[in-house]
Amino acid sequence: MKIGSIFNDVIKSFFSAPVTEKYPFEKPETAVRFRGKLSFDPSKCTGCNLCSKDCPANAIEIVIIDRAAKRFVARYNMDRCVYCAQCIQSCKFKCLDMPNDDWELAALNKDSFAVNYGKDEDIASFMERFAVSKAEPVQEG
Numbered sequence: 001m002k003i004g005s006i007f008n009d010v011i012k013s014f015f016s017a018p019v020t021e022k023y024p025f026e027k028p029e030t031a032v033r034f035r036g037k038l039s040f041d042p043s044k045c046t047g048c049n050l051c052s053k054d055c056p057a058n059a060i061e062i063v064i065i066d067r068a069a070k071r072f073v074a075r076y077n078m079d080r081c082v083y084c085a086q087c088i089q090s091c092k093f094k095c096l097d098m099p100n101d102d103w104e105l106a107a108l109n110k111d112s113f114a115v116n117y118g119k120d121e122d123i124a125s126f127m128e129r130f131a132v133s134k135a136e137p138v139q140e141g
């Protein structure tokens with residue numbers, strides 16, 4: 001490569017915008033089918049647990065507080081999740097989703113990867129009932 005052509009590139013780069021993304025100052029758009037963090041709608045859930053049975057990574061668990069009153073807590077371990085979306089396929093009631101705009105999941109604390117979904121009172125009741133920390137599996141019986 002000739003020195004002259006390098007010089008041309010240097011001059012050009014002074015007057016052109018950088019190609020790097022401005023993240024985290026500007027959040028880039030993701031593809032429509034990109035799978036972000038799992039979401040859960042307890043109001044549609046039946047507690048059938050198909051999502052949990054079909055999960056290959058043991059990353060989701062549905063705790064039934066009161067089936068008749070539709071009180072459920074979904075425990076999701078996003079650090080175990082392989083984002084395969086099998087749970088979404090298995091759920092016949094469309095309770096689960098992986099929105100493409102919720103993907104900023106990095107954290108410094110391992111506990112942040114264990115998420116409990118549901119109403120606040122149901123999560124509190126479940127934590128008290130099973131006396132578990134956020135990341136432990138539930139021992140029902």
Ligand code: SF4
Nearest residue numbers: 055081082084085087
């Ligand atoms: S996306 Fe796959 S790994 Fe993650 S919770 Fe659902 S079934 Fe399990």
Ligand code: SF4
Nearest residue numbers: 045046048049051091
């Ligand atoms: S498969 Fe759907 S309805 Fe069944 S427990 Fe899971 S989230 Fe609830």
